[in-house]
Amino acid sequence: MEFLVRMTITAPGDSADVAALRAAEAERAAELARSGTLLRLWRIPGDRANWGLWRADDATALHEALTSLPLWPHARFEVHALASHPNDPG
Amino acid sequence: MEFLVRMTITAPGDSADVAALRAAEAERAAELARSGTLLRLWRIPGDRANWGLWRADDATALHEALTSLPLWPHARFEVHALASHPNDPG
Amino acid sequence: MEFLVRMTITAPGDSADVAALRAAEAERAAELARSGTLLRLWRIPGDRANWGLWRADDATALHEALTSLPLWPHARFEVHALASHPNDPG
Amino acid sequence: MEFLVRMTITAPGDSADVAALRAAEAERAAELARSGTLLRLWRIPGDRANWGLWRADDATALHEALTSLPLWPHARFEVHALASHPNDPG
Amino acid sequence: MEFLVRMTITAPGDSADVAALRAAEAERAAELARSGTLLRLWRIPGDRANWGLWRADDATALHEALTSLPLWPHARFEVHALASHPNDPG
Amino acid sequence: MEFLVRMTITAPGDSADVAALRAAEAERAAELARSGTLLRLWRIPGDRANWGLWRADDATALHEALTSLPLWPHARFEVHALASHPNDPG
């Protein structure tokens, strides 16, 4: 099952800690991409936020993936459950 | 450039005309998929609406693609311009 | 997977047709209850709307259950995907 | 009388105190489940929030149950009073 | 249990039918006042709407009272469940 | 002239100071009740907020009554001016 997820970073964006946090976030995102959980990720222009396309067995598995992100304590998430569409080219 | 587009159908959903319209829509969606304009399409559960992932040179080209849909006169669109993200697995 | 669904009736509520529609709705709701798809249903006081607790394999299966309701063409739905909680008594 | 309640945690989620608080919360939730006050509880995916199904004599009794939660000072609640529905399978 | 209810009239306000409807509404409001169900009623200035203070055993009984109003098919209702307050002079 | 007022407490709810503040608030509420200014008061279940029914000569007099509350610096108010309704039982 796929989910569209809007992630908004709420932590301030300038300290050294944040650089470490972002490196850890990139590493975890790569792991989630390798396991087929994180399919796509886009920046929202002008915002400290992104849209992601995720795949998980159900909402419980998605929640576990999102809480595994190093930025989880510094972010808010908006989750859209997706159903399959007959015209989907994907 | 990619765009996330939420399309909401506003026409009533039960007449014979609508069946013809939906067939024409499926055909046009397939064309837009072949040209690499429509990348993904999902139903929003419980809604007469969908999320689509689109690719176009710019907002003008996207507008032309959306207005080429047979359902254009019977739909509303919400367009989110996307920027590339360094962690995108896509 | 469970879903919380708010259903709002948009059709006018007084003609004879509506009585037939409501009887068909009750029958279909009973079928969905027997198959374990519709678990609970409550009226929202003062509103032509209800909250329902639904179970389905995923968002696609939920969408099929909702579109099988006789009132589907006369209703709007708002779907909340649910994850399991360690403190759930259920 | 049943109520649907959306509870949003507003306290930061990482200190040791919070672990103690969550243990106390689980214990109080179990008590409220045993007394038939808390019927169901679900996580909202991607959110520090949950949906709960509660039973209480009236709004005053519900308010007392909610304020008895250890997380009460660190949470916001949105209460939906429920009426019975003839098609309820529950 | 008391409820604060905002009622918005959605029917057009000028025909002869409406005069009959309003007379029936006044009569039913008087009955509900006599039974202790409708306690107070105020016009919202500049609006075809009112605030009412209602008393009912629970949300199901309130819903029955509201649907008994002749204006029910031509109105929308917003219901606020009330809990008792220690400082209430009433 | 009567007013419906929603009061939301914005101060944190746990220190000793707050207990003193609440005692002072109860005393002032009793005075305003005796003078016929505060007519009714209800808790909003699950919220640090209340609905009150107030009577004052005009909006200026109401503002003076609200600012005389000890909780005034720690609260937000939403004021609804009320007009008389011919069906009011009160």
Place this chain on the structure above:
Amino acid sequence: MEFLVRMTITAPGDSADVAALRAAEAERAAELARSGTLLRLWRIPGDRANWGLWRADDATALHEALTSLPLWPHARFEVHALASHPNDPG
């Protein structure tokens, strides 16, 4: 007591009837100005709407003034009760 009132015209704006209606509206506005009820009136640019400054004994008297407007059945009103300010130059 003064009120700030936003009036939005909801009727279509082009038929001959509307011209007659607008003439009647201008006449009634002049009467309300002479009686000191309507103090000021401004167009909201780009909108079929206006802001007005009104004076009335209370919300009931204001409601009567607003319902006396010929455009009443074709308009929506948003009423802001005003309190006096010590810095008011007026």
Place this chain on the structure above:
Amino acid sequence: MEFLVRMTITAPGDSADVAALRAAEAERAAELARSGTLLRLWRIPGDRANWGLWRADDATALHEALTSLPLWPHARFEVHALASHPNDPG
């Protein structure tokens, strides 16, 4: 050109500094009244906010007047540009 301006005070309202600030605000308001820039000012009941009627050559001149207020750093403003209305009694 006239403007309707809603000003919301965002600073806390109890320290000695605030008393000095309010005195300076009253003085500056009187100057702006004498120059014909500030025409009327009303308290919004129950709120730390006011509605003002202002006159300025254009939006740039209005912005300069608003930023000249001592409370400018502690306030938010919502500006409504006004057009003349043929029925204005003013």
Place this chain on the structure above:
Amino acid sequence: MEFLVRMTITAPGDSADVAALRAAEAERAAELARSGTLLRLWRIPGDRANWGLWRADDATALHEALTSLPLWPHARFEVHALASHPNDPG
């Protein structure tokens, strides 16, 4: 003085009349451009709406320009008054 104006077309977009209307609209837009009133105009992608940059002496003159558009009876407008900025390159 400049204004940013969002114009939303509310008329259905497919009949022959609309073609005539759009031709008249293009002609009037050209006139307003020649007089320096309409400075820029953009389509909002996926919407029957546009953003325009307008110049007028004040809100009254802007309102006259907007109501001179052939699409005026079939459109809604949202007007943002603009002040000059020291960093404006224009």
Place this chain on the structure above:
Amino acid sequence: MEFLVRMTITAPGDSADVAALRAAEAERAAELARSGTLLRLWRIPGDRANWGLWRADDATALHEALTSLPLWPHARFEVHALASHPNDPG
């Protein structure tokens, strides 16, 4: 491709640091104007915010321009992608 961007300053506006920041912002804005990226800039009256007209190859290039602003860590941005309109005088 052009974009309409609403920028809201979220930092407090009174310290010496802010003066240095604003000077740096003016310098960077001038550079972006020279490169044809920032086309126009307006103050929103009564607000610590501005509307800007920007040109960039796509949303990714726009995001880079916005994050190059010295005020980026102290601002929020709302981006509107623009499509070309046949009636644009620009």
